[in-house]
Amino acid sequence: MTYAERIQQRLTEALSPETLEIEDQSHLHKGHVGARPEGETHFHVRIVSAAFAGQSRVNRQRNVYKLLRAEMDERVHALALETLTPEEAAG
Template sequence: MSYATRIRTKLAEALAPERLEVVDESARHAGHAGSRPEGETHFHVTIVSAAFAGRSRVERQRMVYSLLADELRERVHALGLTTLAPGEGG
């Protein structure tokens, strides 16, 4: 299973998002620290979930990092996040 699929699956199961986008940005980081020729090292995730309501940006990010701890430890070098509650802009 690809890392993008793993990320998507874990976040979907744990946070029941209204919107979830997982973008592999690895090609934009070729030659940078942590990059690999086969990709799947740099991602940006946009997620809208009711689970984020009433939580700070830092709390939301910690939730996601906790869910993706294995992926971050194994291969994912960089993870950009946009974490929103329903009704928030972004």
């Protein structure tokens, strides 16, 4: 499984998102600290999930990072996160 697929699977299972977009942006960070020639180090992830309702931005992202802890430890260097409730995404 690629890291993108692992991220997708974990977030889908835990958050039942309405929308989940995962974009590998590793090419934008080539040569930077944390980048690897084989890629899959930097992802932009947009999650729209009702599970975020009532949570602060900090806690939403904290939860996402916790879910992806293994991926972060092994390979992924950074995530650009958008964590929205369905209402916020519609607004």
